[in-house]
Amino acid sequence: MLERAFERYLFACRWLLAPFYAALTVALAVLLIKLLQELGHFAMHAWEAGESQTVLGVLTMVDLTFTASLLIIVIFSGYENFVSKLDLSEHKDWPEWMGTIDFTGLKLKLISSIVAISAIQLLKSFMDIKSYSDRDLAWLVGIHMIFVVSGILMALTDRISAGHHEK
Template sequence: MERLIEGLLYRARWLLAPIYLGLSLAVVALGVKFFMELYHLLVESPFISEASMILIVLSLIDIAMVGGLIVMVMMSGYENFVSQLDVEEDGDKPNWLGKLDTSSLKAKIAASIVAISSIHLLKKFMGLEKIEHYDLMWYVIIHLTFVVSAFAMGFLDRLKK
């Protein structure tokens, strides 16, 4: 009985595979949104202010960072929890692939969240006339929470080593 349960649990890891595959569809959706924003930037650039242009570019950077984060989670999660990726060693393989354990993946996710939050906060600061000071205060508090959490996770990770 124990062997049957352990075998089922071991094979159940494959239930995660469709989830990681679904994340690739999220990257496709982000790609669509990225090119919609890029089109908007190129078409409207002669008619919009510099601040608006910077906000659109920050949105493009934000989308690219989220896409990179999704790819990192998708591929590292698959390798850590489902099965090793068998890809050719032809130089096209990302250098981090196969090297991110759950601890380093967690640290990279935390750092990415801080970077994404920084861009979001910068966008809020640049559009200052459109946001209440009270709301801006909460954005800063939430961002600082991300920063402190990422720092604490890194610090605790170093203590474990």
């Protein structure tokens, strides 16, 4: 009886994660504010901006969009995997991936998004190469490669683990 009560308590503690996901929705709103600031700045300087400044502005907005999409994936998948199932499947805009991403899929989507965001940051740095020292660029490339290698290793580990479980 004591064990069962303790297990119910532990199971109920999953709801302590809900405020974390709520905080991520606030972070999503902050990213929207930043996107609107960047869009305003981008639009105001569109006539005088050169090609590289235009590409940098677009890449900044793409970067913010990827980050916001990553937050949505983490919020929905994390909430469904760790707190409670969302019962909105009857909604006409229900994404197909909802309810199908497990923790392994979430990890892979997370690292893939981080690699994409890192690649955009690296591309932005190369577009404005005069503003960076060789050392800074080397660090950016090195960090990006760590993300890439980490993603590959994570995917291989999951594939090996899945193959091992099938046997």
